């Protein structure tokens with residue numbers, strides 16, 4: 359076993375690698391960044407897809423070096439997780455400048471705003 363669940367390493371952000379790793383058509387979350395000299399994954403940006411994580415991550419090829427991803431059970435859980443990250447991270451170290459948008463037709467809001 360190369361890796362275990364919960365200790366997933368990051369992957370090179372290339373078409374091939376995205377197709378090899380994100381094999382399910384699913385909602386999910388991703389983080390973009392690079393690997394430090396000591397092998398730590400440094401997050402620079404993150405986001406989600408409500409429908410197809412594979413396609414969404416491919417939009418960032420060429421802009422970042424590596425990615426991590428997590429499948430979500432629903433668009434709502436992907437949105438809530440993205441909000442949690444947005445509120446938890448130090449914004450000065452991230453390229454995310456605006457609050458995550460909620461899914462279309464969502465009847466819920468970010469649980470971490472106020």
Ligand SMILES: [Zn+2]
Nearest residue numbers: 441468470471
């Ligand atoms: Zn919020």
